[in-house]
Amino acid sequence: MANILVVDDEMGIRELLSEILGDEGHAITLAENAQQARDARAAGAPDLVLLDIWMPDTDGVTLLKEWQRDGLLTMPVIMMSGHATIDTAVEATRIGALNFLEKPIALQKLLKAVQQGLTRAQEVVRAPVIAPRPMLTPQPEESPLTASAMFSAQTPQSAIAPRMGGLPNGEGHGFNLSFDLPLREARDAFERMYFEHHLGREGGSMTRVAEKTGLERTHLYRKLKQLGVEPGKLAKKNG
Numbered sequence: 001m002a003n004i005l006v007v008d009d010e011m012g013i014r015e016l017l018s019e020i021l022g023d024e025g026h027a028i029t030l031a032e033n034a035q036q037a038r039d040a041r042a043a044g045a046p047d048l049v050l051l052d053i054w055m056p057d058t059d060g061v062t063l064l065k066e067w068q069r070d071g072l073l074t075m076p077v078i079m080m081s082g083h084a085t086i087d088t089a090v091e092a093t094r095i096g097a098l099n100f101l102e103k104p105i106a107l108q109k110l111l112k113a114v115q116q117g118l119t120r121a122q123e124v125v126r127a128p129v130i131a132p133r134p135m136l137t138p139q140p141e142e143s144p145l146t147a148s149a150m151f152s153a154q155t156p157q158s159a160i161a162p163r164m165g166g167l168p169n170g171e172g173h174g175f176n177l178s179f180d181l182p183l184r185e186a187r188d189a190f191e192r193m194y195f196e197h198h199l200g201r202e203g204g205s206m207t208r209v210a211e212k213t214g215l216e217r218t219h220l221y222r223k224l225k226q227l228g229v230e231p232g233k234l235a236k237k238n239g
Contacts, residue, residue: 001027004047005046006050033057080103191223
Protein backbone atom coordinates (compact mmCIF):
# COMPACT_ATOMS: atom_id res chain seq x y z
CA MET A 1 0.00 0.00 0.00
CA ALA A 2 1.23 3.49 -0.87
CA ASN A 3 0.28 6.96 0.32
CA ILE A 4 -0.84 8.98 -2.70
CA LEU A 5 -1.69 12.68 -2.74
CA VAL A 6 -4.24 13.71 -5.40
CA VAL A 7 -4.36 17.44 -6.15
CA ASP A 8 -7.16 18.63 -8.44
CA ASP A 9 -9.70 21.45 -8.22
CA GLU A 10 -12.45 19.31 -9.79
CA MET A 11 -14.32 17.35 -7.15
CA GLY A 12 -15.39 14.70 -9.67
CA ILE A 13 -11.79 14.01 -10.67
CA ARG A 14 -10.67 13.80 -7.04
CA GLU A 15 -13.44 11.39 -6.13
CA LEU A 16 -12.88 9.21 -9.20
CA LEU A 17 -9.12 8.92 -8.66
CA SER A 18 -9.65 8.30 -4.96
CA GLU A 19 -12.09 5.47 -5.70
CA ILE A 20 -9.88 3.84 -8.34
CA LEU A 21 -6.64 4.05 -6.37
CA GLY A 22 -8.40 3.16 -3.13
CA ASP A 23 -9.64 -0.03 -4.76
CA GLU A 24 -6.01 -0.79 -5.60
CA GLY A 25 -5.22 -0.73 -1.88
CA HIS A 26 -3.60 2.71 -1.64
CA ALA A 27 -4.22 5.35 1.02
CA ILE A 28 -5.41 8.55 -0.66
CA THR A 29 -5.11 12.13 0.53
CA LEU A 30 -7.13 14.72 -1.41
CA ALA A 31 -6.35 18.40 -1.99
CA GLU A 32 -8.50 20.76 -4.05
CA ASN A 33 -5.93 23.55 -4.39
CA ALA A 34 -2.24 24.32 -4.01
CA GLN A 35 -2.53 25.48 -0.40
CA GLN A 36 -4.12 22.22 0.70
CA ALA A 37 -1.38 20.39 -1.22
CA ARG A 38 1.28 22.42 0.64
CA ASP A 39 -0.33 21.52 3.95
CA ALA A 40 -0.47 17.84 3.01
CA ARG A 41 3.20 17.88 1.95
CA ALA A 42 4.18 19.65 5.18
CA ALA A 43 2.56 16.81 7.12
CA GLY A 44 4.91 14.34 5.44
CA ALA A 45 6.10 13.30 2.01
CA PRO A 46 3.62 11.03 0.20
CA ASP A 47 4.88 8.14 -1.88
CA LEU A 48 3.43 9.73 -5.04
CA VAL A 49 1.61 12.90 -6.10
CA LEU A 50 -0.95 13.26 -8.89
CA LEU A 51 -0.93 17.01 -9.58
CA ASP A 52 -3.31 18.93 -11.82
CA ILE A 53 -1.71 21.72 -13.88
CA TRP A 54 -4.60 24.18 -14.11
CA MET A 55 -5.92 25.26 -10.70
CA PRO A 56 -7.53 28.56 -9.66
CA ASP A 57 -5.14 29.73 -6.94
CA THR A 58 -1.69 28.45 -7.89
CA ASP A 59 -1.13 26.26 -10.94
CA GLY A 60 0.54 22.88 -10.64
CA VAL A 61 3.75 23.89 -12.43
CA THR A 62 4.27 26.79 -9.99
CA LEU A 63 3.69 24.47 -7.05
CA LEU A 64 6.16 21.99 -8.53
CA LYS A 65 8.74 24.80 -8.76
CA GLU A 66 8.10 25.70 -5.11
CA TRP A 67 8.70 22.15 -3.95
CA GLN A 68 11.87 21.92 -6.01
CA ARG A 69 13.16 25.26 -4.70
CA ASP A 70 12.46 24.33 -1.07
CA GLY A 71 13.93 20.83 -1.34
CA LEU A 72 10.50 19.21 -0.96
CA LEU A 73 10.42 17.44 -4.31
CA THR A 74 11.42 14.15 -2.72
CA MET A 75 8.62 12.07 -4.24
CA PRO A 76 7.58 11.25 -7.81
CA VAL A 77 5.03 13.70 -9.24
CA ILE A 78 2.72 12.89 -12.16
CA MET A 79 1.17 15.94 -13.82
CA MET A 80 -2.41 15.90 -15.15
CA SER A 81 -4.19 18.23 -17.54
CA GLY A 82 -6.92 18.28 -20.14
CA HIS A 83 -5.55 21.18 -22.16
CA ALA A 84 -1.85 21.67 -21.46
CA THR A 85 0.45 22.70 -24.29
CA ILE A 86 3.58 20.81 -25.17
CA ASP A 87 5.65 23.68 -23.71
CA THR A 88 3.93 23.27 -20.35
CA ALA A 89 4.55 19.53 -20.36
CA VAL A 90 8.23 20.05 -21.26
CA GLU A 91 8.62 22.62 -18.49
CA ALA A 92 7.07 20.29 -15.91
CA THR A 93 9.40 17.41 -16.83
CA ARG A 94 12.42 19.71 -16.68
CA ILE A 95 11.45 20.83 -13.20
CA GLY A 96 11.16 17.25 -12.03
CA ALA A 97 7.78 15.76 -12.94
CA LEU A 98 8.06 12.06 -13.67
CA ASN A 99 5.19 11.75 -16.13
CA PHE A 100 2.27 13.52 -17.76
CA LEU A 101 -1.28 12.22 -18.13
CA GLU A 102 -3.82 13.82 -20.42
CA LYS A 103 -7.43 14.03 -19.25
CA PRO A 104 -9.71 12.21 -19.52
CA ILE A 105 -7.29 9.65 -18.13
CA ALA A 106 -7.71 6.07 -19.30
CA LEU A 107 -7.81 3.58 -16.43
CA GLN A 108 -4.94 1.43 -17.67
CA LYS A 109 -2.76 4.47 -18.33
CA LEU A 110 -3.43 5.76 -14.84
CA LEU A 111 -2.62 2.47 -13.13
CA LYS A 112 0.51 1.95 -15.21
CA ALA A 113 1.79 5.47 -14.54
CA VAL A 114 1.11 5.10 -10.81
CA GLN A 115 2.95 1.78 -10.72
CA GLN A 116 5.92 3.31 -12.54
CA GLY A 117 5.94 6.22 -10.11
CA LEU A 118 5.86 3.96 -7.07
CA THR A 119 8.62 1.82 -8.56
CA ARG A 120 10.71 4.96 -9.06
CA ALA A 121 10.03 6.01 -5.47
CA GLN A 122 11.35 2.69 -4.21
CA GLU A 123 14.43 2.89 -6.41
CA VAL A 124 15.50 6.32 -5.21
CA VAL A 125 14.48 5.70 -1.58
CA ARG A 126 12.98 9.15 -1.19
CA ALA A 127 15.90 10.87 -2.89
CA PRO A 128 14.98 13.96 -4.97
CA VAL A 129 13.36 12.85 -8.19
CA ILE A 130 15.18 13.93 -11.34
CA ALA A 131 12.99 12.90 -14.20
CA PRO A 132 14.62 11.92 -17.48
CA ARG A 133 14.25 14.59 -20.10
CA PRO A 134 12.13 13.66 -23.08
CA MET A 135 14.03 12.19 -26.02
CA LEU A 136 13.49 14.81 -28.69
CA THR A 137 15.03 14.28 -32.11
CA PRO A 138 16.04 17.64 -33.63
CA GLN A 139 13.41 18.17 -36.32
CA PRO A 140 12.75 21.93 -36.36
CA GLU A 141 10.25 21.81 -39.21
CA GLU A 142 8.03 19.09 -37.77
CA SER A 143 4.82 19.78 -35.95
CA PRO A 144 4.76 18.80 -32.26
CA LEU A 145 3.19 15.61 -31.02
CA THR A 146 0.40 15.68 -28.51
CA ALA A 147 1.61 16.14 -24.98
CA SER A 148 0.37 12.69 -24.03
CA ALA A 149 2.13 11.05 -27.00
CA MET A 150 5.42 12.71 -26.15
CA PHE A 151 5.52 12.33 -22.41
CA SER A 152 3.29 9.41 -21.53
CA ALA A 153 5.20 6.17 -21.18
CA GLN A 154 2.17 4.36 -22.51
CA THR A 155 2.48 5.81 -26.04
CA PRO A 156 5.85 5.01 -27.64
CA GLN A 157 7.41 7.59 -29.91
CA SER A 158 7.44 5.04 -32.74
CA ALA A 159 3.64 4.85 -32.69
CA ILE A 160 3.45 8.05 -34.66
CA ALA A 161 5.23 7.82 -37.99
CA PRO A 162 6.66 10.84 -39.87
CA ARG A 163 3.89 13.36 -40.07
CA MET A 164 2.76 16.00 -42.54
CA GLY A 165 5.42 16.91 -45.03
CA GLY A 166 5.84 20.22 -46.85
CA LEU A 167 3.97 22.40 -44.37
CA PRO A 168 5.48 25.68 -45.65
CA ASN A 169 3.98 25.35 -49.13
CA GLY A 170 1.18 22.93 -48.36
CA GLU A 171 2.13 20.57 -51.19
CA GLY A 172 3.01 17.53 -49.09
CA HIS A 173 0.23 15.28 -47.91
CA GLY A 174 2.17 12.18 -46.89
CA PHE A 175 1.65 11.07 -43.33
CA ASN A 176 1.06 7.85 -41.47
CA LEU A 177 -0.64 7.17 -38.16
CA SER A 178 -0.43 3.90 -36.33
CA PHE A 179 -3.76 2.15 -36.06
CA ASP A 180 -2.54 0.92 -32.66
CA LEU A 181 -3.04 4.43 -31.24
CA PRO A 182 -6.09 5.11 -29.08
CA LEU A 183 -8.78 6.85 -31.12
CA ARG A 184 -8.47 10.14 -29.27
CA GLU A 185 -4.72 10.40 -29.76
CA ALA A 186 -4.94 9.41 -33.43
CA ARG A 187 -7.68 12.00 -33.99
CA ASP A 188 -5.73 14.75 -32.21
CA ALA A 189 -2.59 13.96 -34.20
CA PHE A 190 -4.50 14.12 -37.48
CA GLU A 191 -6.32 17.33 -36.57
CA ARG A 192 -3.04 18.98 -35.59
CA MET A 193 -1.51 18.08 -38.95
CA TYR A 194 -4.67 19.24 -40.74
CA PHE A 195 -4.74 22.70 -39.14
CA GLU A 196 -0.97 23.23 -39.34
CA HIS A 197 -1.16 22.35 -43.04
CA HIS A 198 -3.82 25.01 -43.69
CA LEU A 199 -2.13 27.58 -41.43
CA GLY A 200 1.09 27.01 -43.35
CA ARG A 201 -0.63 27.47 -46.71
CA GLU A 202 -2.51 30.58 -45.60
CA GLY A 203 0.45 32.26 -43.89
CA GLY A 204 -1.17 31.99 -40.46
CA SER A 205 -4.31 33.91 -41.50
CA MET A 206 -7.09 32.79 -39.17
CA THR A 207 -9.74 34.33 -41.45
CA ARG A 208 -8.65 32.33 -44.50
CA VAL A 209 -8.14 29.15 -42.48
CA ALA A 210 -11.63 29.51 -41.03
CA GLU A 211 -13.02 29.80 -44.56
CA LYS A 212 -10.99 26.82 -45.79
CA THR A 213 -11.96 24.55 -42.92
CA GLY A 214 -15.56 25.69 -42.63
CA LEU A 215 -15.26 26.67 -38.97
CA GLU A 216 -16.27 29.87 -37.21
CA ARG A 217 -13.27 31.87 -36.00
CA THR A 218 -14.26 31.43 -32.35
CA HIS A 219 -14.52 27.67 -32.78
CA LEU A 220 -11.23 27.64 -34.71
CA TYR A 221 -9.37 29.54 -31.97
CA ARG A 222 -10.74 27.18 -29.34
CA LYS A 223 -9.77 24.13 -31.38
CA LEU A 224 -6.21 25.35 -32.01
CA LYS A 225 -5.74 26.13 -28.33
CA GLN A 226 -6.98 22.67 -27.40
CA LEU A 227 -4.52 21.07 -29.84
CA GLY A 228 -1.61 23.29 -28.80
CA VAL A 229 -1.24 24.81 -32.28
CA GLU A 230 0.13 28.37 -32.29
CA PRO A 231 -0.77 30.28 -35.49
CA GLY A 232 1.68 33.09 -34.73
CA LYS A 233 4.67 30.76 -34.70
CA LEU A 234 3.61 29.11 -37.93
CA ALA A 235 3.18 32.49 -39.61
CA LYS A 236 6.70 33.53 -38.56
CA LYS A 237 8.15 30.20 -39.65
CA ASN A 238 6.58 30.39 -43.07
CA GLY A 239 6.95 34.14 -43.52
